[in-house]
Each structure stands twice: as C-alpha cells, then as structure tokens.
Amino acid sequence: MRTRRRSLAVAFAAASTLLVPTSALAGPGPSAAPQAGPDRHCVGRSAEVGKRADNTRVTCYDSFRKAIHAASGGLIADAPESAKAAATDAKFTARVNGLAAAKKRAGSAGAAAQIIHSIEYVHHNHGGSTFTWWNDWACDREPDNDFWHPNIAEKHPQWDNQISSFKTYADCEVNHYEHPNWGGVRTGHQTTQSYIGDAMNDRSTEFEWA
Numbered sequence: 439m440r441t442r443r444r445s446l447a448v449a450f451a452a453a454s455t456l457l458v459p460t461s462a463l464a465g466p467g468p469s470a471a472p473q474a475g476p477d478r479h480c481v482g483r484s485a486e487v488g489k490r491a492d493n494t495r496v497t498c499y500d501s502f503r504k505a506i507h508a509a510s511g512g513l514i515a516d517a518p519e520s521a522k523a524a525a526t527d528a529k530f531t532a533r534v535n536g537l538a539a540a541k542k543r544a545g546s547a548g549a550a551a552q553i554i555h556s557i558e559y560v561h562h563n564h565g566g567s568t569f570t571w572w573n574d575w576a577c578d579r580e581p582d583n584d585f586w587h588p589n590i591a592e593k594h595p596q597w598d599n600q601i602s603s604f605k606t607y608a609d610c611e612v613n614h615y616e617h618p619n620w621g622g623v624r625t626g627h628q629t630t631q632s633y634i635g636d637a638m639n640d641r642s643t644e645f646e647w648a
C-alpha cells in the first residue's frame with residue numbers, strides 16, 4: 439500500500455511538473471473567439487443622419503440591468519437581469535417605449551435622459567450578449583432614416599457579424615447592412631425579429647434606424 443501511495447505521489451508530481459510548462463505555453467486558442475465566455479452587454483450612442491458619426495461611443499457592462507441603466511441615461515435602474523426575459527417583458531417594453539415621453543415630461547430635468555432605439559442580440563430568440571443603441575430622440579414615424587452607425591468593425595470589431603435577433607423601441611425600425619457604406623445584403627427596415635434571417639445572420643456591420 440505504502441509503495442502504491444508513493445508511486446501515485448511520484449506520478450502526480452511528475453504530472454504537475456509537466457502541466458506547468460504546458461499551460462504556461464498555451465496562448466489564445468479557440469476560447470479567445472469573440473463570443474466565448476460570459477455575456478457582455480454593450481451600449482452605444484448612434485449618430486443623427488446627416489451628421490458626422492464621430493460622437494458615437496460605446497460602453498460595456500457585465501450586467502444587462504447596468505447596461506439599460508446607462509442606455510436610458512439613468513431612467514431605468516431596475517431592468518430585468520435577464521436580457522432574454524426583458525425581450526418578452528411587457529412592463530419593461532412599455533417603460534422603454536415611454537422614455538421619450540418621460541424625457542418630455544421631465545423638461546430640463548430630463549436633459550440627460552436617453553431614448554433606446556433597439557436592443558440587438560447575439561443569438562436567436564433574443565439570447566446571449568446584447569448591444570443597446572440609443573440617441574437623444576425617438577424615431578419620427580416617417581420612412582426616412584433618423585439615426586445611423588457606420589462600420590462597427592472599425593472601432594468595435596468584436597461586434598462585427600454577430601447579430602442574430604433584435605427588438606425595436608420608440609417607434610423605430612432598424613435596417614442592418616452586411617458591409618460598410620450601405621453595402622451587401624440588408625434586412626430592410628424592420629421592427630422586432632426573433633431571428634434576423636439566414637441572409638443576414640451574423641453579418642451585420644452597419645445600422646440605420648428609421
């Protein structure tokens with residue numbers, strides 16, 4: 439028994455010695471893929487159509503609730519923790535759709551309030567990491583484009599070619615483009631979809647809201 443124990447100890451020591459250099463040498467492998475690991479919830483300011491897009495900005499959080507708090511300019515502090523649950527939560531949807539009215543009611547006190555236009559999801563059926571887009575006004579219910587974001591690969595490559603479903607708010611429809619400069623395949627203006635469709639799945643690079 440004692441002999442066997444000693445052999446195991448020796449074997450373990452040998453394995454440990456071997457394991458150290460092996461793990462130290464292991465660089466980024468498949469696990470470094472953009473969507474590996476825990477979900478991320480990012481928030482981005484779009485640009486008004488006709489204006490330069492250099493005031494766009496993106497911040498990311500480890501919690502959907504924190505992301506919505508930031509995206510709404512502090513008006514919604516208690517969003518569901520689950521982004522997937524939020525997509526079918528009628529009360530949450532009504533609150534997001536009410537952001538423009540809340541901002542108007544608040545007058546100058548609501549100056550910091552932000553209007554959420556769409557929440558883009560990495561997986562089908564509103565699952566996985568999210569990207570929430572906002573600007574200072576709601577969409578205007580006219581068919582022309584109101585807001586846009588150019589080539590997301592430029593500054594946020596981890597978000598290029600990721601979107602699989604989305605939810606729209608504030609009278610907005612969103613158009614997704616496959617390539618920069620309004621290129622390639624597009625979804626056309628759409629409201630909430632639980633699947634973006636085979637033609638545009640994991641291909642969105644530019645966005646427009648109408």
Ligand SMILES: [Ca+2]
Nearest residue numbers: 560600601602
């Ligand atoms: Ca996806």
Ligand SMILES: [Ca+2]
Nearest residue numbers: 616641642643
């Ligand atoms: Ca693309």
